[in-house]
Ligand SMILES: Nc1nc2c(ncn2[C@@H]2O[C@H](COP(=O)(O)OP(=O)(O)OP(=O)(O)O)[C@@H](O)[C@H]2O)c(=O)[nH]1
């Protein structure tokens with residue numbers, strides 16, 4: 167198949183495969199050597215598990231990421247996914263315990279014996295369930311008499327999905343959107359047939375004139391955070407950063423806010439909340455992600471570079487404390503002429519989270535206690551930002 171044909175096919179097939187897996191049904195994934203029936207474990211029912219196990223012509227394999235097997239202590243450290251044959255009489259609870267944090271006790275003494283690198287088809291299965299917002303854990307069988315696949319696709323299409331999403335992204339609509347902070351604001355929405363969500367760009371103030379003058383605009387790449395952006399969660403700093411970025415831009419007269427649909431650093435809302443539960447048991451934000459089977463950060467910032475290119479923006483001043491954002495944007499055709507810090511005083515609920523970003527993720531932060539998390543402190547911080555002044559920066 168030519169790469170152009172792959173790109174064309176990838177949209178409908180990969181998007182449909184994600185939806186099938188999320189709905190609890192199975193897909194068949196082919197690689198050069200085999201075809202596997204793939205079933206997500208997240209959301210699997212006990213009845214369906216029994217059908218799959220008993221109907222399989224051959225061993226039923228459990229596939230987990232190296233992050234998850236390392237945390238379970240059942241396999242050596244591995245960067246790729248690992249597959250293991252399940253004992254023929256294994257029960258549903260034990261499988262759930264291996265796949266889902268918080269349920270490990272159900273696995274009891276069950277320890278799958280033989281680990282091998284997952285096949286290409288199985289690795290593609292893990293990619294699909296991750297992008298469907300499910301836990302990265304699947305069952306794979308060579309064939310099943312009892313269950314059939316809703317659709318079949320090549321592993322290569324799955325591996326091409328990120329590239330396909332980038333190249334097929336188009337601006338679908340743009341319109342005026344006066345907002346509280348700036349009556350002179352426009353919103354544009356970008357869509358890809360293969361994407362999991364629409365991407366949003368706010369152009370604030372006199373952006374067109376600023377670009378015509380050759381200026382590098384202030385840009386914020388803001389990853390979606392329902393809990394912080396909408397509900398004002400104190401567990402993170404997202405809400406203040408969102409409002410603070412807009413305030414910086416209105417203060418300067420122009421700017422671009424990309425609202426990237428990367429909830430939970432790319433693991434989705436449900437998995438972020440699962441990570442919060444683990445953090446309440448003592449894991450930090452990085453370890454919680456890995457315990458769930460994800461990398462510390464699953465975001466792909468190339469999409470932001472692509473949107474900026476589609477908007478005709480080549481040089482920017484980036485509002486961030488995250489070195490990865492600067493590095494990846496710069497590697498993908500956007501010149502970052504300056505990094506502008508964007509942080510606020512910590513509160514008692516997000517202090518450890520910010521400290522972990524500083525120590526483990528290399529963010530340019532100084533974590534200074536400010537608001538203690540009481541309603542009054544945080545509300546007045548937000549009110550100051552909304553008045554239009556720049557967010558208070560603590561430290562350089
Ligand atoms: N998995 C996970 N995601 C989290 C957690 N806390 C916040 N998030 C998500 O992290 C993302 C925060 O992203 P940003 O604020 O854009 O990025 P950043 O990496 O902190 O970098 P800057 O804010 O630009 O300095 C959002 O998608 C949140 O939903 C957490 O404990 N676990």
Ligand SMILES: [Zn+2]
Pocket residue numbers: 391393394395402403404405
């Ligand atoms: Zn947040």
